[in-house]
Amino acid sequence: MSSPKVTNPELADHSRKILVAVVDAHQGHRQQVVSALMSFYQVAAFDSFDHAMEKLAKTPPCVVLLDEQVLPRMGGDPIGITRKLLKGVPIIRTLARPISQLGSAAYDTDACLEKPYRRSTLIKTISGLVNKTVEAEWENLAPQYKESLRRTVDSFNNISDLIDKGQPLVYTEITEACGPLVDAVSNHDFKVILNGVKGHDNYSYVHSLRVATLLSLFGHTIGLKGEDLNLLATGGLLHDIGKMGIPHEVLNKPGRLDDVELQVMRSHVPRSVDYLKLCEHLPKGVLTIAAQHHEKLDGTGYPAGLQGSQLNELARMASIVDIFGALTDRRVYKEPMSPEDALTMMVERMGNEIDTSLLALFRAMLLDAATPTA
Ligand SMILES: [Fe+2]
Ligand SMILES: [Fe+2]
Structure with missing residues (x-):
C-alpha cells in the first residue's frame, strides 16, 4: 500500500520565483545588470521600450529597471504608460547623470539609481521594493x-x-x-x-x-x-x-x-x-x-x-x-x-x-x- 501524500500547496510552493525586467539600450550595461542579478532572480532583458512593454504586459515582472535612455523621447508619458501597462509593478529608473537633474521627475518612479551604482545597492533596492509589494498585499x-x-x-x-x-x-x-x-x-x-x-x-x-x-x-x-x-x-x-x-x-x-x-x-x-x-x-x-x-x-x-x-x-x-x-x-x-x-x-x-x-x-x-x- 502506498503511503498517504502530503500535497499541501501552502507548504509546497511557498515562494514564486522573482522576475526582474531590465530595459536598457546599452548592451554593456544591460549585460552587467543581468550578470549581477541572475544568481538571485529570474531576469528578462530588453533593449527597447516598445518591445519590453509588449512582452511585460503579458508576463508582468515583480520589478522593472528602466534606463532613461531607452524611454521614448517624443512626447507622451513613458513612465505613466509603464505604470498603466504593468499595473503597479515598482519601477526603478536608472540614469547616467546626477539624480538632482531630474527635479520633480525623480518622484515619478519608485526609486532612482545613478550610474555607476554598486551591485549591493541594486540588490537592496530591488529587494526592498519586492518586499513592499508583498507586504502591501497583507493589508487585504x-x-x-x-x-x-x-x-x-x-x-x-x-x-x-x-x-x-x-x-x-x-x-x-x-x-x-x-x-x-x-x-x-x-x-x-x-x-x-x-x-x-x-x-x-x-x-x-x-x-x-x-x-x-x-x-x-x-x-x-x-x-x-x-x-x-x-x-x-x-x-x-x-x-x-x-x-x-x-x-x-x-x-x-x-x-x-x-x-x-x-x-x-x-x-x-x-x-x-x-x-x-x-x-x-x-x-x-x-x-x-x-x-x-x-x-x-x-x-x-x-x-x-x-x-x-x-x-x-x-x-x-x-x-x-x-x-x-x-x-x-x-x-x-x-x-x-x-x-x-x-x-x-x-x-x-x-x-x-x-x-x-x-x-x-x-x-x-x-x-x-x-x-x-x-
Ligand atoms: Fe534555520
Ligand atoms: Fe540554523
Whole structure:
C-alpha cells in the first residue's frame, strides 16, 4: 500500500520565483545588470521600450529597471504608460547623470539609481521594493493573518537594527509580536500565514517565520499551550538570528560552500547564542533552540557534537522543523523540495540523526493539515 501524500500547496510552493525586467539600450550595461542579478532572480532583458512593454504586459515582472535612455523621447508619458501597462509593478529608473537633474521627475518612479551604482545597492533596492509589494498585499488579509505577518516582520527588521547598534533585543516585545501568530496557529489557521510570505525577498525572515509557524503548530499538536507555545514561536523566529552577521555572499551563495565559507556559515549558531545572551529575561528554551538546532542525535551535528540524551526535547523538535523548512524552502540555488519528498528523505536517511518518534508526530501533523476539510 502506498503511503498517504502530503500535497499541501501552502507548504509546497511557498515562494514564486522573482522576475526582474531590465530595459536598457546599452548592451554593456544591460549585460552587467543581468550578470549581477541572475544568481538571485529570474531576469528578462530588453533593449527597447516598445518591445519590453509588449512582452511585460503579458508576463508582468515583480520589478522593472528602466534606463532613461531607452524611454521614448517624443512626447507622451513613458513612465505613466509603464505604470498603466504593468499595473503597479515598482519601477526603478536608472540614469547616467546626477539624480538632482531630474527635479520633480525623480518622484515619478519608485526609486532612482545613478550610474555607476554598486551591485549591493541594486540588490537592496530591488529587494526592498519586492518586499513592499508583498507586504502591501497583507493589508487585504483578515486581521489575525495581517497581524501575524506585520508584527513578526517588524520585529525581525527591528532586531536587525538592534544588532547593527550592538543593543540587546527586548524579549517581551518579541514574544508579544508573536502573539497573533500563536493565536492563529492554535486555531489551525496557519496556511494563509505561510502563503503570505510567498515572493517575500528576505530569505532569513521567510525561513524564520516558517520555522516559527510550524514549530508552534508542532507544539500545539503535541498538547503544549500558553507560554510554551509562545516560547516555540519566539524561539523559531530567533533561532537563526546570528545569520544577520553572516556576509550576504556566503548566506546566498548559489554554489557549494568551501570549507572556510562553511565555517563562517556554521558560526551563525555561536553568534545567535552570544547575541541572545545579552537579552535580559530570555527563557532558557529560546537559547536552547538557537544553540542546539543543528545538533544531531548521533553526534555528527554542530557546534558541540552533542549526542542522544544530551539533546533537549525542544531542540529535537526545532531540528526537525528546521531541516523540513530548509528542504522545502526555495533558495537562489535550488527549487523547493515537495513536503512529501522532504519527509520521505528525513525518514529514510536521517533516522540516526533526528528523533524518529517526534518525526512521526510531525509527519502525521502535516498529513492532517494537508487533508482537505469539508
Ligand atoms: Fe540554523
Ligand atoms: Fe534555520
